[in-house]
Amino acid sequence: MTAASDTMKELPSSLPRPPDELEKLDRVWRTPRGLAFLTSVNNTNIGLLYIGTALLFFVLAGILGLMIRAQLAVPDAGLLTPATYNQVFTMHGTVMMFLFAIPVVEAIAVYLLPGMLGARDLPFPRLSAYAYWAYAVGGLGFFTSLFVGLAPDGGWFMYPPLTSKEYSPGLNADFWLLGIGFIEISAIAGAIELIVGILFTRAPGMTLARMPVYAWAMLVVGVMIVFAFPAVIAGTTLLEMERAFDWPFFIPDRGGDPILWQHLFWFFGHPEVYIIFLPAAGMVSTMIPALAGTPLVGHRSIVAALVIVGFFSFALWAHHMFTAGLGVLETSLVSAASMAVAIPTGVQVFAWLATMWRGQMRMVAPTLFLLGFLFIFVLGGLTGVMVALLPFDWQAHDTYFIVAHLHYVLIGGLVFPMFAAMYYWMPLISGNQLSERVGRWVFGLMFVGMNLAFFPMHVAGLLGMPRRVYTYGTEMGWDGYNLASSIGALILALGVLLFIVDAVRTLRLPKREAGNPWHAATLEWLPNEDYATRSIPDVRSHEPLWDRPQLMTEVPAGQHWLPGTVTGRRETIITSPISARPVYLQILPGDSWWPLVAAVGTAGFFLLLTIQWTLVSSLCGVVAVAAVVIWMWQSDRLPMQRTARVSDTVTLPVGASGPASHSWWGTMIMLVVDGTIFASFLFAHIHTTMRLDVCPPPGSRVPDAIWPLLSCSLLIAGSALIEWTRRSDGRSGVHRLTVLVALACALGAFAGDLRSQFLAGLDPTANAWAATIAAMLSYQGLHAVILVILALYLVARSWTGRLSTVNRATLDNCALVWHYATLQGVMIAVVRQVLPKLMEG
Structure with a gap:
């Protein structure tokens, strides 16, 4: 392999191009026609669909807004009944925030970033397709609840006890709680795609310092989504479990607290404001220099301001809770942070004005x-x-x-x-x-x-x-103002x-x-087709099209990186996250029906569960999981070719595993989301515990220590077996047996947790403290199901010879998930045993 670090001084590909190279590239990337277009996973196509659907929801929410204004235009109006009005204003806010504002910023990024970064495509195109279809199908299904009188009516923030079963006995609140669930899954899937894409698919030479401000904004926003959205997923899960199973998380008479919902919701809700604003700020920072004909003033200061705003946004959730009865010290600190966040925002505004003035x-x-x-x-x-x-x-x-x-x-x-x-x-x-x-x-x-x-x-x-x-x-x-x-x-x-x-x-x-x-400076204006640009540009400055206008002819002539298809499949170059040095060639998955099938199954699971069609809903869930497994099985296959010539002088390996792989980092980000959801459940348990006069509350007791000890031992043993398998070649029957034994350990640990819960008399319907423990154990049970799927998947791939010392990314990524499940199980055991003792002390 030839080193790529010293190749930036000359054109990567200066030799004459083969006559059929462009034809092969076009054939591999060609967008399917007719009904087959639904199989397209190209991020450019998905981005256009995403933008169009988000604008549709913008119009629909706007119509609802007009209905609100028609009702309030004059005093004592009766255009809408009170019940209908509640549904209309709840759906207006919900659709604007969840089905328009958040999706549209991700949609524009999915469309623009491949070209702006100089990449063939983002690294997980099927994940982008799944995220879009889950959002589109589920969102439209959710919106139709308005036409059958089942739309949510508790406000877009859904505060309990107004939305508890006692005061909202119908299915309206359930449509919001379960409907928002798959929308958030879609948003998080998009965030993972954007983070990994921005860090690993930038054109060679596009260091972080040379990266466009818009890409910086979307990187910050992606990280914010990863940490903010899990809180609302946890909150909606808790409220739906309260409504479905009578677990009293938010019922004060049984130890619950409605303020807990506000904490979880606004930990998502206030960062969401900046999740919406920062991408717009990034677009503004991209458009103003082009329209003014001059470089952006204070580029580094704007990037720093984006990061600072993202950081501050997580300190402001109680900004919405000043009247909720929090302490003076807490509200004063949040008040100060709420004013301080105006400083980095002001830096951006003054930089935009200065750019306009200079140009x-x-x-x-x-x-x-x-x-x-x-x-x-x-x-x-x-x-x-x-x-x-x-x-x-x-x-x-x-x-x-x-x-x-x-x-x-x-x-x-x-x-x-x-x-x-x-x-x-x-x-x-x-x-x-x-x-x-x-x-x-x-x-x-x-x-x-x-x-x-x-x-x-x-x-x-x-x-x-x-x-x-x-x-x-x-x-x-108020008449004149409302009119x-x-x-x-x-x-x-x-x-x-x-x-x-x-x-x-x-x-x-x-x-x-x-x-x-x-006459813009950014790379998305290079001539492009379905395969993006003919060759991946070699970036040497912050304003590439201004500093090197010849890129407009060199890139489509194939004179830069990867001018064709080396392996006969869709490809892009993975670069190092800081210096953008070429590392390896990624094989991108092609068009497929399976992301659409998985999305329809996901939407069907949540929506049908809302109307209590449990059997059909479960079948939809099985279809969704099966479709994801099939698409992963198809995608997880490297060609026989181990190296690829990506320029006249540079040869790169094809694919990678472990921390060098983009999929490894995608899994890590997913686990951060996973851990944040669990942290939200843990916060709920600690919050509920802190409100107790006696811990555990009357009628409950701490499980005997032998059960948590047994559970932790089994979890650690299972992780050790998986790690031993990961460090070996992963092919022999002994290793398949090891995976199954590790699975038995994980399932045994979960069974021990359930047994200890039963022996301790922790009835989740009795009080909120027991309910929060049951919620954490339920989440661990979900991970036990995931481990079953992963174990069977690993065994099947090993049995068919698809796991090897080279093609082992699946094993590495599954090991990460397994170790996380172990860590989470140990944390639950420790918290159940230690927290009551700390309260006694």
């Missing part, structure tokens, strides 16, 4: 939306500082002032940058730009409509208008409608070469 902005449609973003978002940020002040928040917390602040931040922080991005990047889709004249009308209608709709809500809120109100009397003095807001919402909707008409017109035009209409 010469073209007054085109994207620029208008960017200026609108700056005006609206800064106003939203100012009111954000206001509600960070405790005395003011205590007065304004449950009023329409908060509704106004929320919409200024989200519409200003996401929607206006998104529309700027649509106008800016539309040529990448078909080579055609949206109408400039229509774009000015779209901006004018949206800008005027948005401010007319939401600015009066500040005043109405200060006059005492509460949130979530169904109607109001004329004597309250203005309703008119503004209609004007805003007309702007969106005009954009949709123009977008449809533009997409119907004949496709042509996109070129680089904005």
